[in-house]
Amino acid sequence: MISIIIIVLGIIMIIAAFLAIHFKSLLSAIISAGVISLLASVIYLLLAAPDVAMTEAAIGSGLTTIIFIFTLKKVKKGDPND
Amino acid sequence: MIKRIFILLALLGLILMFLPFLRDFDFHDQLGELSTQYVEDSINDLNSQNVVTSVVVTYRGLDTLGEVTVLFLATAGVGFLLRKKNKSQNPRKSSELLQTASQFLFVLIIMTGIYIFIHGHLTPGGGFQGGVLIATAFLLLILADTNVEFNHKVLHIVESFSGTFYVLLGLLGLLLLGMDSFLDPTIIPLGSYGKLISAGAIPVIYSLVGLKVGSELTTILDKMGGE
Numbered sequence: 001m002i003s004i005i006i007i008v009l010g011i012i013m014i015i016a017a018f019l020a021i022h023f024k025s026l027l028s029a030i031i032s033a034g035v036i037s038l039l040a041s042v043i044y045l046l047l048a049a050p051d052v053a054m055t056e057a058a059i060g061s062g063l064t065t066i067i068f069i070f071t072l073k074k075v076k077k078g079d080p081n082d
Numbered sequence: 083m084i085k086r087i088f089i090l091l092a093l094l095g096l097i098l099m100f101l102p103f104l105r106d107f108d109f110h111d112q113l114g115e116l117s118t119q120y121v122e123d124s125i126n127d128l129n130s131q132n133v134v135t136s137v138v139v140t141y142r143g144l145d146t147l148g149e150v151t152v153l154f155l156a157t158a159g160v161g162f163l164l165r166k167k168n169k170s171q172n173p174r175k176s177s178e179l180l181q182t183a184s185q186f187l188f189v190l191i192i193m194t195g196i197y198i199f200i201h202g203h204l205t206p207g208g209g210f211q212g213g214v215l216i217a218t219a220f221l222l223l224i225l226a227d228t229n230v231e232f233n234h235k236v237l238h239i240v241e242s243f244s245g246t247f248y249v250l251l252g253l254l255g256l257l258l259l260g261m262d263s264f265l266d267p268t269i270i271p272l273g274s275y276g277k278l279i280s281a282g283a284i285p286v287i288y289s290l291v292g293l294k295v296g297s298e299l300t301t302i303l304d305k306m307g308g309e
Contacts (some may be wrong), residue, residue, distance in 0.1 A: 008214055049090070049209075050134075051132075051134045051206045051207065051208065051211075053206075054198075054206060054207050054211040056216075058211055058218070060217060061216070062218060063214055063217065063218070063299065063303075066221060066303070067302070067306060069108070070303075070306040070307040071306065073307070076307070
């Protein structure tokens with residue numbers, strides 16, 4: 001049962017990774033990359049590694065996404081064509 | 083066309099590289115020699131309930147010190163590159179509701195973070211996770227109230243003091259226990275198994291790591307988004 005859930009989550013992760021490359025909007029790509037980390041943390045939890053799952057959820061899907069969004073905001077502010 | 087062929091060749095090479103891992107992979111029913119040693123030692127010698135924590139802080143303590151150093155360097159780099167220039171623009175103030183709720187949640191998130199790194203030797207989690215949670219609480223303040231100002235002097239003092247005490251605790255082990263015991267947590271009495279005060283210096287070290295990570299990430303978030 002758990003392996004089926006892990007396989008489904010892995011397939012969703014691959015789809016999200018593919019979308020992160022192919023999205024035209026950078027914000028969507030960032031959020032898609034955050035979804036990968038969130039699902040990875042769920043998989044870690046299912047594999048009985050709660051320590052790694054907490055780190056991944058907090059740093060991978062929370063902080064990294066936020067820092068990317070802040071950076072995107074800064075980069076757009078400096079762009080004269082925008 | 084030639085680019086695609088090269089991409090396919092690179093992918094094929096990667097697959098060939100990782101194929102042996104897939105072939106030799108098998109599930110273990112029992113722990114290996116080293117893991118058994120870690121589990122037994124962390125329970126018998128260190129009185130630590132969470133084996134992961136005792137591995138991270140004690141047996142691989144030097145790696146943790148390295149990680150903290152890397153984070154410190156990253157913060158220094160961000161602080162050097164992103165100096166604040168002008169903070170003149172004054173966006174509209176956020177609503178009363180948002181401010182009150184964020185202040186209420188701020189305290190709760192800070193308390194959860196402190197709980198996580200103080201109980202690092204008993205429950206999952208530890209300094210890094212708790213520190214990130216604390217930084218997230220400050221992030222909530224940044225997002226809810228765009229005019230918030232942090233006292234950078236306090237942040238820097240907390241960061242440098244926790245880093246210094248972390249290294250000093252490690253050096254204390256050298257001084258008290260002999261040459262091969264850098265970052266040995268047995269310099270503090272071990273306490274009783276499963277209680278808050280147990281596992282020697284591990285909760286102290288993890289609290290210091292948590293404070294350091296929290297203040298560093300708060301500095302990064304403030305530098306990146308707080309203008």
